[in-house]
Amino acid sequence: MYAQLVETGAKRVKSLDEMSPEERAFQEKIDAETKIEPKNWMPEGYRKTLVRQISQHAHSEVVGMLPEGNWVTRAPTLKRKLQLMAKIQDEAGHGLYLYSAMETLGADRDEEIEKLHQGKAKYSSIFNYPTLNWADMGAVGWLVDGAAIVNQVVLQRTSYGPYSRAMIRICKEESFHQRQGYQILLDMMREGTEEQKQMVQDAINRLWWPALMMFGPHDDESPNSQQSMAWKIKRKSNDELRQMFIDQTVPQLEYLGCTAPDPDLKWNEETGHYDFGEINWQEFYDVLKGNGPCNRERINTRKKAIEEGAWVREAAVAYAKKQKQRAAAA
Amino acid sequence: MSEWRLYEVFVRSKHGLNHKHVGSVHAADAEMAMENARDLYTRRNEGVSIWVVPSDMITASASDEKEVLFDPSEDKVYRHASFYELPDEVGHM
Numbered sequence: 001m002y003a004q005l006v007e008t009g010a011k012r013v014k015s016l017d018e019m020s021p022e023e024r025a026f027q028e029k030i031d032a033e034t035k036i037e038p039k040n041w042m043p044e045g046y047r048k049t050l051v052r053q054i055s056q057h058a059h060s061e062v063v064g065m066l067p068e069g070n071w072v073t074r075a076p077t078l079k080r081k082l083q084l085m086a087k088i089q090d091e092a093g094h095g096l097y098l099y100s101a102m103e104t105l106g107a108d109r110d111e112e113i114e115k116l117h118q119g120k121a122k123y124s125s126i127f128n129y130p131t132l133n134w135a136d137m138g139a140v141g142w143l144v145d146g147a148a149i150v151n152q153v154v155l156q157r158t159s160y161g162p163y164s165r166a167m168i169r170i171c172k173e174e175s176f177h178q179r180q181g182y183q184i185l186l187d188m189m190r191e192g193t194e195e196q197k198q199m200v201q202d203a204i205n206r207l208w209w210p211a212l213m214m215f216g217p218h219d220d221e222s223p224n225s226q227q228s229m230a231w232k233i234k235r236k237s238n239d240e241l242r243q244m245f246i247d248q249t250v251p252q253l254e255y256l257g258c259t260a261p262d263p264d265l266k267w268n269e270e271t272g273h274y275d276f277g278e279i280n281w282q283e284f285y286d287v288l289k290g291n292g293p294c295n296r297e298r299i300n301t302r303k304k305a306i307e308e309g310a311w312v313r314e315a316a317v318a319y320a321k322k323q324k325q326r327a328a329a330a
Numbered sequence: 331m332s333e334w335r336l337y338e339v340f341v342r343s344k345h346g347l348n349h350k351h352v353g354s355v356h357a358a359d360a361e362m363a364m365e366n367a368r369d370l371y372t373r374r375n376e377g378v379s380i381w382v383v384p385s386d387m388i389t390a391s392a393s394d395e396k397e398v399l400f401d402p403s404e405d406k407v408y409r410h411a412s413f414y415e416l417p418d419e420v421g422h423m
Contacts, residue, residue, distance in 0.1 A: 096370055100354045100355070165353075169352075320358035320362065323361070324359070
């Protein structure tokens, strides 16, 4: 999802007997569904895992603005342009809620952002794909934000208080994102030319698999999941979440009158779920390692934004200083 | 941006309600903290009033101290209305 392959540092989950008294009290609190707050004692591994996960989540929101920023100046109408800008501003906001939650763990915002720029911190693989036509704005809102919602709804119950509260706030705003995306596609399918309808199908063909990859590797390939689940940082497994997403998305896909690029996708009467084909995991790991279509471009754009915005931050500090001096003199 | 002071943000969502903590922002001064808080936490009419407070000015109890700090109030059941039983005939009081 927005956080993939988050390292917990644990080879296996400790049993209650193996824990120190502090660790045991902590785990019992988690088991009793008591939220952990910044000033509570917590195992170092829990703190580090959360910093990694929340920062990765925040970086994803921030980098996630870039594929959409590509279309602000080319939105087909003023209405679409305003909607797109509002959505992008929300993503910035989500990044900031999350950095704020991360700081309650004692992490430094600038240091974590620096790790992103040096390639030491990850962000979601999905944002390394290009947005090639206007229908991509619809498909991103519908599929990418849709996948994000499935994950984030569950994360509202995550065990760390500030993260959980940030998730609640984010979820309230995400459904606007998904609906505006779906509506872009609906309009194109209902009123568009033949060429525009093909653009919709093309966008879905390119983004379908990367959207499914957002949930991360299979449960048995995901060594950190168990510890994250025991700490209740994660509440549902990657495969469970992916299945939930597919089950809710396929009827919407059919309503559009489009198809998924997966010949194995079909309803299974017995299980009550959709069956689907195998994900190209080699592609997933390649993109995560930095070799997706847009990895370098994304990071360079981020660095440039920080560098070119330096004068604005300096001016703000100078202005604040001057105001203070004036107030003192008056 | 970390070198900028951290401010905690409190928002009154409706007239008549208390301000409630919603998160934090970094800012060069209080005025900027107010503007950042508005942009970040009230994009959809979530508030009618905002407080920004430098985080380092807040003194907080540790949640682990719960038992010790709040202990004095635990054995004073007579502070609750439900401690006093009334005959049914008296009705609602």
